[in-house]
Amino acid sequence: MTVPSVPLAQPAQDSTRARIQLQAARLFVQRGYHGVSMREVAEAVGVTKPALYHHYADKEALFLSMLDGALGGLSRLIELASAQTDLRAQLHTLVEELIAxxxxxxxxxxxxxxxxxxxxxxxxxxxxxxxxxxMGGLTSLFEQAAERGELRLDVPPAGLTRAFLALLYPLVSGVPQPDPHGTARALLAVYLDGATPR
Known part of the structure; x- marks a missing residue:
């Protein structure tokens, strides 16, 4: 498992729970799930093991709470995109927020x-x-766009979702892109020009 090339952002709220999640994420990314103990997390945060267990019942609960937080972030992206009026604006918003x-x-x-x-x-x-x-949130965006006549009807929305995610993946994985916004614009142009009705 590689360490992210950009440091983890400090949570806005400097609570013990936020510090636990920040340090635990760093350790899990560096060493993998089995390479991290609750004792090491407690030491990294600067709390006792009982204090750590006060917040999280076990390592699995801590790990899953971090994934729940990541999923909450994705949910917020869907909400931001949904506030736009058409699919092009929705996907542009979603991609820009993903890059950010x-x-x-x-x-x-x-x-x-x-x-x-x-x-x-x-x-x-x-x-x-x-x-x-x-997946459901993205598919819903595509379903609604199809209902508005913004998409071709011969490709199911679930298939459009998978294709869109395949284009997005390089923007948020691996080495950061030198021009992520330019890459995103190009990807969206290719994707939407191929997906919109002729």
Missing amino acids: SAPEQRVGLQLAGELRHVSPERRAVFEQAYRRVW
Whole structure:
């Protein structure tokens, strides 16, 4: 697991819980799920283990709370995009916000890669929430655009969602793009010109 190339942003709210999440995310990204103990998280935060357990019942609960936070960020992106009036503006807003939050998105992706280490039951709950919030939210944008006549009708909205995510992935994973905004504009132009009716 590689360390993100951009440092994790300091949470706006400097609470103990925010500090725990910041340090735990750093450790999980550096060492992977099994390479981190609650003792190490407590030491990194500067709290005792009992204080850490006061906030999180176990390592799995801490890890999943970070993924829930990342999912909450994706949900906010869908809300921002939904406030726009047409699909082009919605996708432009969504891509610009993803680029602006790329360091956090990279961390979220790296943490999601460790999801296989949590219990199957808890993993299933998170995966269901991810599909509903992120995949479902995007698909809903495409469904509504199709109803407004903004999209061709021979490709199902779920397929358009997967294609859109495939284009977005390089913007928030791996090495930061030298011109992310230019890349995003190009990707959106290619995507929408191929998806809009002729």
